[in-house]
Amino acid sequence: xxxxxxxxxxxxxxxxxxxxxxxxxxxxxxxDHPDVDKVYQRAAALDSRISIATVYRTVRLFEEANILEKHxxxxxxxxxxxxxxxxxxxxxxxxxxxxxxxxxxxxEVLKEKIAKELGYDLVDHRLELYAMPSAADDPADDxxxxx
Amino acid sequence: xxxxxxxxxxxxxxxxxxxxxxxxxxxxxxxDHPDVDKVYQRAAALDSRISIATVYRTVRLFEEANILEKHxxxxxxxxxxxxxxxxxxxxxxxxxxxxxxxxxxxxEVLKEKIAKELGYDLVDHRLELYAMPSAADDPADDxxxxx
DNA sequence: TTATGTGCAAAGAGTTTGCCAGCTA
DNA sequence: TAGCTGGCAAACTCTTTGCACATAA
Numbered sequence: 191x192x193x194x195x196x197x198x199x200x201x202x203x204x205x206x207x208x209x210x211x212x213x214x215x216x217x218x219x220x221x222d223h224p225d226v227d228k229v230y231q232r233a234a235a236l237d238s239r240i241s242i243a244t245v246y247r248t249v250r251l252f253e254e255a256n257i258l259e260k261h262x263x264x265x266x267x268x269x270x271x272x273x274x275x276x277x278x279x280x281x282x283x284x285x286x287x288x289x290x291x292x293x294x295x296x297x298e299v300l301k302e303k304i305a306k307e308l309g310y311d312l313v314d315h316r317l318e319l320y321a322m323p324s325a326a327d328d329p330a331d332d333x334x335x336x337x
Numbered sequence: 338x339x340x341x342x343x344x345x346x347x348x349x350x351x352x353x354x355x356x357x358x359x360x361x362x363x364x365x366x367x368x369d370h371p372d373v374d375k376v377y378q379r380a381a382a383l384d385s386r387i388s389i390a391t392v393y394r395t396v397r398l399f400e401e402a403n404i405l406e407k408h409x410x411x412x413x414x415x416x417x418x419x420x421x422x423x424x425x426x427x428x429x430x431x432x433x434x435x436x437x438x439x440x441x442x443x444x445e446v447l448k449e450k451i452a453k454e455l456g457y458d459l460v461d462h463r464l465e466l467y468a469m470p471s472a473a474d475d476p477a478d479d480x481x482x483x484x
Numbered sequence: 485t486t487a488t489g490t491g492c493a494a495a496g497a498g499t500t501t502g503c504c505a506g507c508t509a
Numbered sequence: 510t511a512g513c514t515g516g517c518a519a520a521c522t523c524t525t526t527g528c529a530c531a532t533a534a
Contacts, residue, residue, distance in 0.1 A: 205488065205489075205533055205534075207489060207532070208532095209490070210489085226524080240490090241490070242524095243492075243526085246523090246524060246525070250525095262409065266499095266522075267522085267523060268523085281451070281452060281457060284461075292451060296447055300441065300443055301464075301466060304439060304441055304466065305468045308468075309470060310430070310469060311469050312467075312468050313431055313467050313468050313469055314466075315465060315467060316411075316463065317448075317463070317464045318463045319448060319452050319457070319459055319461075320460050320461040320463075321455075322457060323458075325458070352509070352513065354507070354508070355507090356514085373498080373499080387516095388517070390499090393498090393499060394500090397499095397500090413498070413523095414498060415499090
């Protein structure tokens with residue numbers, strides 16, 4: 191069965207190799223925001239004939255084809271997620287590293303407005319909130335709070 | 338004459354060497370958001386007995402002492418600015434690379450509110466707007482619009 | 485068949501660090 | 510003087526790339 195991303199690749203006329211298919215599958219199935227090494231590990235688990243160079247080349251290809259979005263959450267390596275039609279921002283749980291997506295329309299409006307006021311047209315933006323679980327909500331600290 | 342940063346170092350009891358003094362001076366006088374290499378070049382112009390390793394060590398020292406803030410504007414290298422009491426965000430002119438600081442209280446309020454609603458306490462955040470000069474406002478393109 | 489993709493290892497960019505000489509306090 | 514600091518070059522991490530071979534279309 192084709193993964194979502196594989197289907198998009200086909201639509202865009204990208205040549206599909208086994209490696210790309212595996213990487214597409216891994217990315218389609220990843221709900222988190224994996225870095226290249228994580229993608230590589232997941233891909234290698236499915237098919238060991240994949241090198242990390244290919245993962246780098248493929249995520250770049252997918253990024254350029256607008257299939258993936260590249261993020262940088264400040265830990266020095268790129269992280270990827272599948273491009274979605276709905277825009278969202280990220281809240282990073284600094285205790286667990288978990289990334290939570292959120293959308294807030296007031297923020298969206300404000301971003302545009304601020305750029306305009308400064309005499310600019312907004313092209314892209316990045317809002318990341320780095321936060322700790324609220325003490326009140328999280329008496330038992332370390333569990334995995336998922337979005 | 339002591340630079341602003343040198344004074345802070347003295348207050349914090351940091352051992353002051355000629356190199357640190359020069360780097361402190363360069364940073365105090367930098368109104369932009371220089372990367373390490375730029376700091377190094379400016380420092381070396383004042384005193385050639387400075388190595389880039391020292392610049393790296395010193396900016397880290399200053400960062401840990403809360404004298405500098407480290408930013409990452411997505412170009413793969415760290416950029417620094419003196420810590421100020423007033424929080425601000427950044428708009429990056431993608432045409433010139435220039436960084437414009439701005440503050441918007443509505444945004445600040447919203448950030449807190451969003452984190453709270455998700456069950457988190459905001460620790461840090463990052464808002465960057467990547468934008469082009471508005472065509473209408475900017476017939477002559479490249480001048481220096483400072484905040 | 486032919487343009488393109490892949491693996492491997494080497495190269496790059498940015499940053500950190502071990503070691504010893506040098507300097508601050 | 511004691512111990513922290515700086516210069517140099519080597520090392521590290523993440524990412525890109527040259528080359529020869531393999532493969533999709």
